[in-house]
Amino acid sequence: MFFEIKDLNVHYGAIHALKNVSLQVNEGEIVTLIGSNGAGKTSTLRTISGLVPKSSGTIEFMDKPIENTKATDIVKMGISHVPEGRRIFSDMTVLENLEMGAYLRNDKDGIKEDILDIYNKFPRLKERKSQLAGTLSGGEQQMLAISRALMSKPKFLLLDEPSMGLAPVIVQDIFKLIKQINEEGTTIFLVEQNANMALSISNRAYILETGEVVMSGNAGELLESDDVKKAYLGG
Template sequence: MSEEVLLEVKNMHVHYGAIHAIHGIDLKVNKGEIVTILGSNGAGKTTSLHTISGLLKPSSGEILYKGQRIDGTKANKIVGMGVAHSPEGRMVFPDLTVKENLEMGAYLRKDTDKVKSDYEYMYNLFPKLKERSTQLAGTLSGGEQQMLAIARAYMSAPELLLLDEPSLGIAPILVQAIFDAIVDLNKHGMTILLVEQNAYASLKIAHRGYVLATGEIFMEGPASELITNEEIQKAYLGH
């Protein structure tokens, strides 16, 4: 695997008013990797993603994408640079059809032929979306909306895909389909930063992981080591 660093976060601090949510974290994502951020509720996982994608501004520290600082850059500009964010809670456009949601994802693109082949790839990856392409997104099940949120983010042609809790509130039968799709996307060359409460499922597919607790990284390493770590097993894997 190439060691080209796509994303690097250096000593990032984030405050919500008086609350110090993130305490100087460092992390990096190499091109071609799936990197997962684990942690219990309130650990700062979603805040970290929101800050990387420009929805929040860090109080201090640096966020580098392809060597260029993006902290303080507007979220829509960051999308244009090649970072797409599939947010927690899915946030699809409920009154638009599946197809229209995907079109919104591709809104900034001019490469019409590639857009067409990306639609095909998404419909092959998520056949349910193809079946429901003319259906309003608000009428889909939670799992189908999650598939749509990932597909919509992919349609912006990112180099880095940020996925926030893709398995949250989804029927177990669809969770596996979502994780299989993430692996497929990665095999297609997509670099993925994955925030996930389902520690076991995410460590099984990730290359590396970071464990956040109360806004600090207290453990990091290859996913294969984290999955067998006793502390991680006790805290997150139910052993």
């Protein structure tokens, strides 16, 4: 199995944030986790990345348990996380942000090649490579955050609310990019409040409510579900 969580529980003090969460992601898929604010979506990603300790349960990546692994070692294993709110290094240039994404790599020529590849994908980042990242627009910052994560050459990319706060036309661009990254061979686990867009590009989805998985299935079928429409799609 490429990636699997079994019976994951997470507590913040007395708050039981994740309750027996189980889910799977197969290699090559885009899988979406949808749910309202406070459902536990970000906690799920942060626990996978080793940023939040679990109370119980298992997390396996490529058949290896990773739930007690340090965050830097998880990146080394091939999991990269684009956090909610982008979290770029605003006082560093675009180029320096990209170089930071490759900090675990030693292949200088490969790093240069990958930066050029990103500039081909995002001509706007190339135009602004010497500009401080904090001066970019929201959409450009999101492109940079995703590009920085790609610099570690991940097999598995975690995306937390990539469309948050962006204009609808930019959201379209970001989702096209996510689809392209997936088609180029990276498996994606997507947390997203824009359920319509997320389900439209995903293979499968899980729905999280107050820390519990309440529904899962084929993304197309969930898009058509009356319950999902009422709760998440404004239907």
